[in-house]
Amino acid sequence: MDNVFANRLRKKSFSLPEAYGSQFAKRVFQRKDMLFALAALLIFAGLALFAPFISPYDPNAIDLKNKNLGPSEEHILGTDYLGRDLLSRILIGARTSLSIASGVVLVSLFLGTAAGCAAGYYGGLVDESISRVIDIFLSFPGVIFALTIMGALGTGIFNLMLALSIVHWAKYARMMRGQVLSIKKQEFVLSAITGGAGDFYIIRKHIVPNAIATLLVLATIDFGHVILSIATLSFLGIGLPADVPEWGAMLSAGKEFMRTAPYQTIFPGLAITFIVIIFSILGDGMRDILDPNHEGGEID
Amino acid sequence: MILTLFAVCALTFFLMNVIPGGTAELVLKHTLVGLEDSVSKEQVNQISSRYNLDDPLYIQFFRWIKEAIVTGDIGTSYVFKKPVLYLLALRLPATIQLAGVSMVIAILAGVSMGIYSALKENRISDHILRIVTLFGVSMPGFWVALLLILIFSLKLKLAPVAGYGSLENLFLPAAALSLHSVAAVMRVTRISMLETLGQEYIRFAKAKGLPLWKIVSRHALKNAMLPVITVIGFQMGSLLGGAVVIEKIFAWPGIGSLLVDSISARDLPVVQGCVLAIVTMFLFVHFLVDMLYTHLDPRIRYG
Amino acid sequence: MSLLEIRDLSVEFPAGENTVKAVSHVFFNVREGETFGIIGESGSGKSVIGLALLRLLPANANISGAVLFHGQDLFSLRPSELRKIRGKCISLMPQNPAGALNPVLKNRLQIEEVFEERGIDKKEGMKKSLRLMKKLLLKDPEKLCDLYPHQLSGGMRQRLVACMSLSFEPELLIADEPTKGLDPEAKEGAVELFTKIKKEYGKTMLLITHDLDLALEVCDRIAVMYAGEIVELDKASKVLGTPLHPYTKGLVRAQPRNGLVPLSGQSPSRISLPEGCLFHERCRYSGIECFRKHPEMKNHKGGWIRCHFQSLQ
Numbered sequence: 034m035d036n037v038f039a040n041r042l043r044k045k046s047f048s049l050p051e052a053y054g055s056q057f058a059k060r061v062f063q064r065k066d067m068l069f070a071l072a073a074l075l076i077f078a079g080l081a082l083f084a085p086f087i088s089p090y091d092p093n094a095i096d097l098k099n100k101n102l103g104p105s106e107e108h109i110l111g112t113d114y115l116g117r118d119l120l121s122r123i124l125i126g127a128r129t130s131l132s133i134a135s136g137v138v139l140v141s142l143f144l145g146t147a148a149g150c151a152a153g154y155y156g157g158l159v160d161e162s163i164s165r166v167i168d169i170f171l172s173f174p175g176v177i178f179a180l181t182i183m184g185a186l187g188t189g190i191f192n193l194m195l196a197l198s199i200v201h202w203a204k205y206a207r208m209m210r211g212q213v214l215s216i217k218k219q220e221f222v223l224s225a226i227t228g229g230a231g232d233f234y235i236i237r238k239h240i241v242p243n244a245i246a247t248l249l250v251l252a253t254i255d256f257g258h259v260i261l262s263i264a265t266l267s268f269l270g271i272g273l274p275a276d277v278p279e280w281g282a283m284l285s286a287g288k289e290f291m292r293t294a295p296y297q298t299i300f301p302g303l304a305i306t307f308i309v310i311i312f313s314i315l316g317d318g319m320r321d322i323l324d325p326n327h328e329g330g331e332i333d
Numbered sequence: 334m335i336l337t338l339f340a341v342c343a344l345t346f347f348l349m350n351v352i353p354g355g356t357a358e359l360v361l362k363h364t365l366v367g368l369e370d371s372v373s374k375e376q377v378n379q380i381s382s383r384y385n386l387d388d389p390l391y392i393q394f395f396r397w398i399k400e401a402i403v404t405g406d407i408g409t410s411y412v413f414k415k416p417v418l419y420l421l422a423l424r425l426p427a428t429i430q431l432a433g434v435s436m437v438i439a440i441l442a443g444v445s446m447g448i449y450s451a452l453k454e455n456r457i458s459d460h461i462l463r464i465v466t467l468f469g470v471s472m473p474g475f476w477v478a479l480l481l482i483l484i485f486s487l488k489l490k491l492a493p494v495a496g497y498g499s500l501e502n503l504f505l506p507a508a509a510l511s512l513h514s515v516a517a518v519m520r521v522t523r524i525s526m527l528e529t530l531g532q533e534y535i536r537f538a539k540a541k542g543l544p545l546w547k548i549v550s551r552h553a554l555k556n557a558m559l560p561v562i563t564v565i566g567f568q569m570g571s572l573l574g575g576a577v578v579i580e581k582i583f584a585w586p587g588i589g590s591l592l593v594d595s596i597s598a599r600d601l602p603v604v605q606g607c608v609l610a611i612v613t614m615f616l617f618v619h620f621l622v623d624m625l626y627t628h629l630d631p632r633i634r635y636g
Numbered sequence: 637m638s639l640l641e642i643r644d645l646s647v648e649f650p651a652g653e654n655t656v657k658a659v660s661h662v663f664f665n666v667r668e669g670e671t672f673g674i675i676g677e678s679g680s681g682k683s684v685i686g687l688a689l690l691r692l693l694p695a696n697a698n699i700s701g702a703v704l705f706h707g708q709d710l711f712s713l714r715p716s717e718l719r720k721i722r723g724k725c726i727s728l729m730p731q732n733p734a735g736a737l738n739p740v741l742k743n744r745l746q747i748e749e750v751f752e753e754r755g756i757d758k759k760e761g762m763k764k765s766l767r768l769m770k771k772l773l774l775k776d777p778e779k780l781c782d783l784y785p786h787q788l789s790g791g792m793r794q795r796l797v798a799c800m801s802l803s804f805e806p807e808l809l810i811a812d813e814p815t816k817g818l819d820p821e822a823k824e825g826a827v828e829l830f831t832k833i834k835k836e837y838g839k840t841m842l843l844i845t846h847d848l849d850l851a852l853e854v855c856d857r858i859a860v861m862y863a864g865e866i867v868e869l870d871k872a873s874k875v876l877g878t879p880l881h882p883y884t885k886g887l888v889r890a891q892p893r894n895g896l897v898p899l900s901g902q903s904p905s906r907i908s909l910p911e912g913c914l915f916h917e918r919c920r921y922s923g924i925e926c927f928r929k930h931p932e933m934k935n936h937k938g939g940w941i942r943c944h945f946q947s948l949q
């Protein structure tokens with residue numbers, strides 16, 4: 034009985050890449066939480082993109098007469114210890130976080146997919162050595178690894194992206210490898226191989242399109258993690274140079290004035306939480322759609 | 334595990350040595366704090382040859398490994414002028430205490446709330462817990478720490494802002510550090526429990542006439558714990574990573590704060606030692622998790 | 637006197653915005669001491685009936701109707717009262733023995749837990765169970781208790797599950813597809829097993845199965861289900877020997893020894909059932925009336941049949 038039901042569901046889920054687009058979009062529109070998160074993300078991205086035009090003040094304009102102000106009509110979220118407008122800085126900070134995180138996720142996704150494909154597809158010694166490397170990279174707690182690399186490289190936007198990519202690619206590689214191993218066993222790949230198709234052709238035409246959905250779910254969830262890592266490193270003063278407006282660094286500076294100006298510790302943190310929640314909801318929702326058998330039954 | 338540890342050593346060692354500026358110069362600058370600009374070429378060369386820093390990296394690495402294995406000497410701090418091992422031994426208990434307590438909180442609270450949430454699936458309390466979880470996994474640990482200080486120390490004056498030693502001091506850091514793991518553990522417990530409760534053996538147990546609590550505690554819990562254990566292993570990594578920031582905020586004298594300070598001061602041997610210590614702890618927990626997993630699942634034990 | 641009486645049982649599952657009609661308006665009764673069979677294609681709603689009796693369906697199922705056991709409505713019982721009946725008075729032998737055994741618990745624990753629940757001495761209970769296991773053709777039952785379920789063969793698991801559900805010599809045993817997923821050899825064994833259970837325990841049994849051979853061998857009466865409805869109900873020999881309903885005819889003809897003529901077509905979608913007779917799309921005898929009007933259950937020569945043309949056949 035359960036099999037009948039599960040089969041039905043499985044049929045509804047889609048294994049062919051052509052079906053992704055339309056079906057997927059339809060499912061997303063059926064879920065209020067995902068729609069909401071998507072809308073919020075678009076607004077956020079829009080704000081980040083147009084931050085220089087819409088932010089009320091120059092985010093770096095120092096105004097010592099108006100430092101550590103609470104929220105008021107002039108400064109909606111107040112000002113920091115140098116009198117800089119908090120809202121403007123948070124908006125520009127969104128730009129920093131989102132762009133660095135996009136870079137990191139894209140690079141990791143690319144590297145991970147390539148390494149995972151190679152390992153899973155070719156197997157043997159290639160797989161052995163790549164898997165070993167993946168294992169080693171995954172045996173560092175992420176933040177510690179990133180910290181160490183940043184310690185070696187020094188602060189900077191490029192260094193931060195580099196460090197976080199080095200930390201994050203292994204996750205994608207491991208997942209991709211698993212995907213390739215299961216896809217490789219399927220009939221259409223076997224028939225393509227017997228049909229004499231080239232390795233690269235098979236990887237490009239059959240393997241990547243079938244694995245990419247799962248990897249995108251990981252990327253979505255990971256996006257939030259990367260933003261958290263950026264904030265953590267900057268908070269410790271090991272991420273970005275001090276003059277780059279970034280949420281973690283803002284929190285770090287704000288904490289010195291926690292007694293008198295607590296909102297400096299509150300608002301940037303809210304921004305981080307908000308954006309991470311958005312990616313969390315999106316990632317979970319995508320996974321539910323791709324893998325509807327995820328949840329089990331009830332009990333009376 | 335040993336092999337991984339070796340690779341981790343190598344990786345950190347090379348990472349630490351690609352630093353622009355050269356090690357010898359760094360050593361000197363540490364010695365002559367305040368007079369950094371007066372460092373001359375000759376002095377650098379002198380130091381280099383004294384510590385054999387001109388040898389190729391891999392030779393240095395093997396020398397370091399040999400020292401480490403034979404005499405247990407993994408280097409000397411540039412800043413404190415003390416053996417790294419001594420510094421680690423000094424700081425390790427604090428980190429183990431903090432991470433350990435947080436782990437225990439994460440397991441107890443996470444598992445019990447996850448089970449509760451699963452049993453109340455789609456009721457109000459389940460929804461509330463799920464939203465709390467969402468926040469729990471999304472809030473940066475250091476922000477939680479700051480908020481806790483703001484509320485409990487500054488506003489309510491219930492706990493000290495920072496410090497180490499008494500139980501009072503442990504309260505806020507452990508809460509801040511464990512929140513993320515509590516949420517993560519709770520989330521997988523809920524999902525895994527729901528999945529287990531949908532299994533046929535649960536229905537059969539019900540058909541046998543067993544009461545709910547027995548079904549949950551005997552039939553569901555052990556099965557549902559299998560994925561949870563794996564997640565707990567990974568959470569140890571995020572706890573150790575999180576500990577770095579939390580220790581820093583609460584002035585907790587553990588390995589995490591030592592690591593951050595050493596990175597800022599470019600005290601490379603100490604950085605390396607800290608990373609090794611943390612990775613070792615992490616791998617050890619993973620090892621325990623594997624053992625526990627095999628112990629719980631007879632299908633693995635008896636092939 | 638009938639031990640179990642099912643009145644107008646319907647079960648629906650919500651599926652998104654729609655509902656899946658798993659079982660609709662089912663009536664039948666099971667007499668004391670008889671073996672009552674339910675047969676039908678996969679998905680026809682057999683298991684759902686069995687599970688509904690013991691209220692074992694997921695919480696989202698919409699159940700209506702009444703199930704009377706000794707004249708008492710099982711659906712109106714409180715959970716604690718229901719628990720006393722489950723396993724003791726009515727027990728379930730589930731569809732898939734491999735899934736019904738908890739993989740992380742030793743067999744012994746899973747056998748003896750029912751005794752401790754009912755305040756019976758574990759040792760005493762185990763002794764009885766071991767005797768039972770021997771009778772059910774399990775060799776070396778002591779040793780088997782100390783193993784985990786995955787260390788047993790399919791046939792052994794099935795016997796073990798059978799033994800668990802017979803622990804209290806229940807008044808009614810619901811056996812759901814006892815032969816599903818067994819290799820031919822184990823299947824033979826299952827027929828033997830059920831004949832044995834029937835002879836030795838002489839209890840009332842509700843046997844849900846695909847396997848017409850098994851049904852003919854052990855059942856006294858049989859109900860045939862199609863798309864959630866009973867379409868024919870009569871003595872086993874009559875239903876399987878001289879089937880009346882076109883669907884039953886098709887089932888019998890699809891048997892290997894009758895030439896393996898498969899029933900063409902598929903059961904209708906359970907979300908939007910067709911008008912008229914649910915079987916008309918696949919029926920070789922269908923007439924105009926069959927498209928328009930849903931046939932009622934009618935008495936026919938002592939049995940029941942749901943077909944407009946029952947008298948013609």
Ligand SMILES: Nc1ncnc2c1ncn2[C@@H]1O[C@H](COP(=O)(O)OP(=O)(O)OP(=O)(O)O)[C@@H](O)[C@H]1O
Nearest residue numbers: 034037038649656658677678679680681682683684
């Ligand atoms: N939990 C559920 N949720 C939704 N639909 C369900 C559920 N359980 C059963 N169904 C549906 O109810 C219908 C009847 O299923 P049932 O399991 O009773 O069939 P069956 O006759 O036992 O089939 P099989 O021979 O395969 O065991 C099927 O169409 C199935 O999809």
Ligand code: SF4
Nearest residue numbers: 913916919926943944
């Ligand atoms: S009612 Fe008509 S369609 Fe239905 S079974 Fe009878 S003859 Fe066939």
Ligand SMILES: [Mg+2]
Nearest residue numbers: 034682683731
């Ligand atoms: Mg069934």
